[in-house]
Every structure is written in structure tokens, then in C-alpha cells.
Amino acid sequence: MQRDAIIYVRISRDRIGAGLGVERQRIDCENLAERLGWNVVAIYDDNDLSAYSGKPRPGYRRMLEDLKASVATGVLAWHTDRLHRSPTELEEYIQVVERHGVDTQTVKAGQLDLSTPAGRMNARNLGNFARYEVEHMAERQQAKKVQKAAAGQWLGGRRPFGFEPDGVTVRPTEAAELNARGDDILAGMSMHAIARDWNARGVTTATGGQWTPNAVRRVFLRPRNAGLMEHRGEIVGPAEWPAVIEETKWRAIVALINDPSRRTTPGPRRRWLGSGLYECGICVEAGAEKTTVVAATAGLSTGGERKTVPSYRCADSRTHVARNPEHLDRYVTMLAVEWLSRPGAVEAFERRGDDGQGQARVLEREALRIRDNEAAEMFAEGKMTKAQLIAANEKTAARRAELDRADAAAARVTALAPFRKGDPQAVWDGLDLERRRAVISEIMRVIILPSHKGRPRGWTPDYGKEWGYFDPDGVRIEWRSPA
Template identity: 30%
Template structure:
């Protein structure tokens, strides 16, 4: 008999492959005991078979069976071969047509060319599927309970440390996640740098230059992100962004991300970022058009107005920077140009200087705070309402623990409050938020000119994006030397200031 030994393990986070290797070893021994010859060994490690996930080893196995390269498949148990209803039915039909049987280390041999063999394969398979589905229901129910109690679903998150509790016999009874000040400060610094005009790339480079280990550093992983080292100590833009956007930062736990019943629930761990800063970071990193794939952004963050709020006053395109002029007379200058048609062009340094003087003048006025005027009332009320609902959820959980209410009452109360909380949080997220309000207010006042001159390019761009809708370069009114400020139109947000 030409035997193919197949092994599968559903979970192997560390990628050790010890489980599949044990199955393969037992399969070889069984083949030898039954007088077979192993002509093929295949495995799928860390892959579930319940939901029809891609299994390269299984697909190769079935292709070999269909092409009649093997006579028998040896598995540790039939559940290693099939867990999915449809995949099992298709597999039985294919093996029947190919005349290939299935032999289990811990189970019977199934002759799929007979009705009895196919019936037995179906019965065993239904038990295998039911076992997985029942386990899934238990896991889902436990996950819901953890979410309702605000407990972490797995390993401790970056920014906190796990402290376990024990009973008198030294047995572990539970845990609490407390703030890890060193890691929490890293998270706060990321948020602060973003709100201070920093970029994801710049923050990533800073963290790596400082030698600060990334989340998960030192943990054994079967896969690493592109550009990551073996120990996982390096940061990348994705890890920085995810850390900044986590609802966990403000003491919230996201349950069933992306599903119809997705909900934000109060977490059992303390917050490490203020709700205000969190809202502003979300508004900043979720801005329309940010990080659009496939769009080249030449000059991005190299110039004040290029690929930002700078616009062509004729066609509305972005501005780019190019060197133009006559080298013979030493007149080569960097100009802002319309990126699409070249409709307009203007001296970059003079435009930047003019825009800077206008912004400084406005920030120096006593009513500079009016530049940030916005309808925050709805957001403030929504956030206060959300806090009240979370308090009610926490009280309901305490009442259940203290046996003041039943499990059924807790379920009804939680379902109702969660629906209200989701609605309120949606209202709060939809309210307008100014991401760089703190940076602008620090620059406002008598020292505006000094602070502007010392600010980085990214900080200046952040201030402009907060205060202005656009800076439009208009066609020249007259030919000749000199710079005409009338050809630069400054459009303030909310209609504040002069154009």
C-alpha cells in the first residue's frame, strides 16, 4: 500500500510544529505495522479545518489521491482530516472515486468504496464537527462574559502589567491589569507627538533610534512583519498607529470587532490616555484621504504647502515644488506648481513667508481662541452620557456578583445599556474634533512669531491644517518682478480672519 501520512494542528502560536511531528511519527509507525510504504508526508500547522480555511497540505494530499499516486491516507484521527461538513462530503466522494481508504491511528480504517465505510466516515465526521462547534459556543460565551466584565481577552496589553491573585492554597484565582508606567509613557508620548504635528514615520524612527522595544519584543512568533528582526524589537508605522488608536488607551474594551454586534464596553484596566487626546488622535488618523493607497505624494512633508492644504487656484489640484529659472543668471528658485496642468507657479519661499506672517498676525490677536470655535456641545454631552451608561453597566455587574439581580436580569440590563452606549458613542465620534488644538493654543499669543520660527515643518503644517481650509495660488495679475500677495488666497476655517 502506498501510504500518505497527513497531520494537522489547529493552534500552534509559537510555530514549534511539535504536534504535527508527533502525528507524523505515529502515522509512519502505523504504516509499517500494516505493511505499507510511506510515499508522502504532508501537514498543515496552526490551521483550523472547521471554517474551510486554506490548507495547502490537504489540497496537495487530495490532488495526489485524485491522480492515484497513493492508495491510503493515514491520519492520527479523522478529525485531523475533516471538520467541515461540505469539505468532508466532497472529500469522501473524491476518495471513493479514487479508491483511496482512510486509516486512523486512533480509530478505524474506512473503506470509502463501500456504503458502510462512507456511512461510518459521515457519522464520525458529524461528531468531529459537533465537537468543534460546541467548543466554539463555549469559547464565545466565555469571551462574552470577559467582555461584560471588562477583562482582557488574552495576554496583557502593552502599557499595563498583569498582577495575579491567589487563594490560601496558592492557587491562582484571577488577575488585575495595572498600569506599567514605562510602557504607558511610550503610548502617551506617541499620542502627544502625533498631536504635536509628528508623523507616523518620524515617530517610528525615533522609537527605533532610542532603542525602545516594540510591543511583543522577545516573544516567539511563527511569523514576523516585513522588515522586523527575529526578536521583534523594531517598531513600524502600523504598530505605532494601532497603539495610538486603541480604545484600550482610554479604558474601553472592543468586543467583536467588525461584527454586527460590535460594542465598546468599560474595561477593567485603568486608562493611560485622556479621552480628549484619544478623540483628537482618532480624528487625526482617520481624516478623509489620509494614507490613500496608490496615490503618489511627491514632496510630502518636505515643503509647507505641497500635497497639503496648498491648492491651484485655477483647477484645484495639489501643489508640488520644482526648481525653475535661468542658471546663467543664478536665478534657479524653488516654485510651487500646479501638479496636474502647471496652471500656476509661485516662489515657494515668498509664499511660505507670506502665509507665515498672516498666521502669526492672527495668532497674536487676543481672540485667537476663536479660531478653534466649534460645536463641541453635542460631543461633550455625548461623552458625559457615555460615562453615565458605563457606570450603570458596572453597577449591574456588581449587583449580579452580590446576588441582587439574576443572570437573566443582568442580560436584559446589559443588552439595553449596550445598545444605548453604542448610539451615544457614535454621536460622540461624529462630532467635530480639532486634533491639533493644543498645539495651536500653545502658539497663540504675544510669542507667536518666536514659536512659529522655532517650530518644525510638521508642526507648522499641523497648525495650518487646523486653522485653514486652503491656501490657493492664483494666476498672476501682472507680469514683472516682485511678489504680489493678492495672488495668494488664504481661506480660514469657519470664515475667521481675512482672505
């Protein structure tokens, strides 16, 4: 009997690439149609999409709609499991073919007879067996992943940044970027600034894309950077690949990134040194939770003309303080460079001394991991109650947090590191805005005080040419002490 037929092809994972997996199915189905004498009126495919995943299959849904509209009375598939791996989908398909007299033929399994109780039972059994196969395969794959994770072997997937496609061999150029930018994070650089830097220099993600702040954050939080194996969100031991960032340094980076009090740039590139960094004196005196100032534009009338000029203003109230950002930034810069030029000033802020305790913390973490595993085994054997297991895990988690804080304190690279050698002014001039902000944040606290309008005391025309009406007495500098 000649029929108008629809070919449906699907493959869960296109390992061949370029759609060749479904293409081969299509050719086999067309050959079957020719043998049956059927006329193919449509071909629908779902490439790289599992029937078991529960995700919508656009090609399959279009096929069903055509069958309901009597566009065709025959379906050709490579195998029954290409059509269904879900009992729910199969029942819907049975209803459609029964109502519209659709014949289903497959290349590998022959006719799928849904017109009789025995045929429908056979189809359901095939569907249940296919579902069992998928679940069993998933179980085997998961067991294999657990086994590989325990051995520190790569579980596969997309190429990680810093490594070659095998996931094990280090890619030197990207590893160097991770190390250098890791130092920048420890020195106060934000995720936004690193993303801008990498994008500007053409350093792409592992897939060749542009960096976002969240992508930068994720790549630095990966335990694999320190040569550690992670499975289901937990570090399970050393990995088979080498570390691209020394473990103590990596843990310090993680501690700083996850620190809720850490200042980070929340948005677009900053233009002024003190925006979000300097503080409003009125808010500070009032003990306000939010005290920072932001750079904004304000209207100014001069000679009958109105123009906008930048101004530092309190982020909470525009009436508290207002200051010319160009003059204030220049003044703060002068003070900072003068301080950095003092003998021993930079060295006093160094925090590198750890007396070899970093390696001791690494060993203690491994001991804590073993202790957690032993507690889990004791719970599984009935030798420990659930409450005891929770208490033991909480105790080791608290100790890990202490070790993280110790790593952050010991391995932190001060933002002042570039000033250890060379002329302070030349070093400052060579820094970008983010690094300059990190320096200011580390050595001083800048508080803008309310000021009187008009010329400051001692004002002269020569002073005005360079500084306008800027009054140094309207700024309070509090120098920070080394931690």
C-alpha cells in the same frame, strides 16, 4: 499486506510551537506504519490550519492528487478528525479511496473502513460528530467571550500596543508615546507624520514591525486606550485594565480622526510649508470646491540652458497662479512668527476650558449605554416593537454624536501650545514641518493672487538679492479668529 503509504498530519492551532504538534503525530504514524509493515513514500502536513475553517489545505490536496495518481494505496493519520471535519471533504475522499483501493489507518481510531456501506456510515457519523464538537466548542467559546466582555476582561490575542502580553499591564514607554502623539493629533499632526516619527525613532508596533498610517489610525481608535471594553465593534463598559489616555481626550482624538473635513497628509513627506495648504485666489473667487495649490517643478530657460525649479501652482489649473515656494514660505513664516509674538495672541486660541463638563459627558454616555441595553431587553420580551427599538437607538446614537463633538471642542489641544512659553522664533525653529503647517492652518488663510510678470513696484537690487521678484501684494492673508 505491504502498501506504499502517505502520512498526513494536521493541527488546527500549534500551541506547542515550532511545529512540534504535527511532529508528534508524524512519529506516532511512522511507528504505526512499521507495525503494519507499510512503506512510507510521502509525508504531508498542514500546520496551524483547521479542517473546519474552509481554508485550502495544501498538504491535504497534494495527498489526494498522489492517491489519484496511484503513488500510494495507504493513508496513515493520527485520528480520523485529522483528515476531515467537513462532510463535503469526506465524500470526496470516499470516492478517491473506493476508486483506487486505498486503505486508511489511524493511530487512535484504528482502521477507517470505507469499502463497505457500514464502514462508510460509521465514517460519516464520526465526521458529523466531529463537526458537532467544533460547532459546540465555538458556541462555548463565544459565550465565554461575551461573559468576559461583560466583565471587562481581556479576551486574549496578540499583545496590544501600550500594554504587556497579558493585555492588562501598561507598558509605560508605549503608553507615553500614545499620550504624546495623541496631543500631536489634536494639534493637527497627520497619521503619516506620526508613522514617520515612530519609524525614525525606532518605536515599533506590538509585533516589532514598521508603522503605516493605517496602523497608526487603528491604534488610536481603540477604546482600550481609554480603559473601555469593546466587543463586536461596540463599547460595552469599563475594562479591567487602566486607561493610558484619559477618556475625554481619547474621544476628542477619535472625533478628529473620523472628521471627514480634517486635513491629513495624503502621501510622502512634504517638502514645502504651503503645499496643499495655501489656496489659489482665482479658484477662491470662483467659489470652486477645490482651491489648494501644490508644489511642483517647472521648466525655466536661462542663458540658453533649461533647468527645473520648484513652484507653487494651482492644483486644478497650472495657468492660474505660480509662485516661488522658498520666498512665499519665508514671507508666511515671518508673518506667523510676528503674530505669535503679540501679547495674548496664543492664549486667545486656547480651547481647554470645559468647566468640568467632560466628566458629565462620560457619565451620560454610560447612561445611554444602559438605556440601549434596557431597550434591547424590552424588545426581546415583546414590550417594544422593532420600529420603536430602531427609533430609540437612533436617538441615543444622535446624542452620542453630540457628546463626541463637545469632547472634540473641549479637549482639543491647540497647535499653538508650544508657543505659550519661550521665544516664538526659537519655538518655530524647533518645530518639524507638520507642526508648522498645523500652526499656519490654525491662525491664517494664505491665498495666492494672480501677479504681473517682472519686477514688483519698489524693487531694488538689494531687495532682489534676498527676495527675487517676490511681490507681497500678490498674497492675501486672512487671519482666523479663535473658535
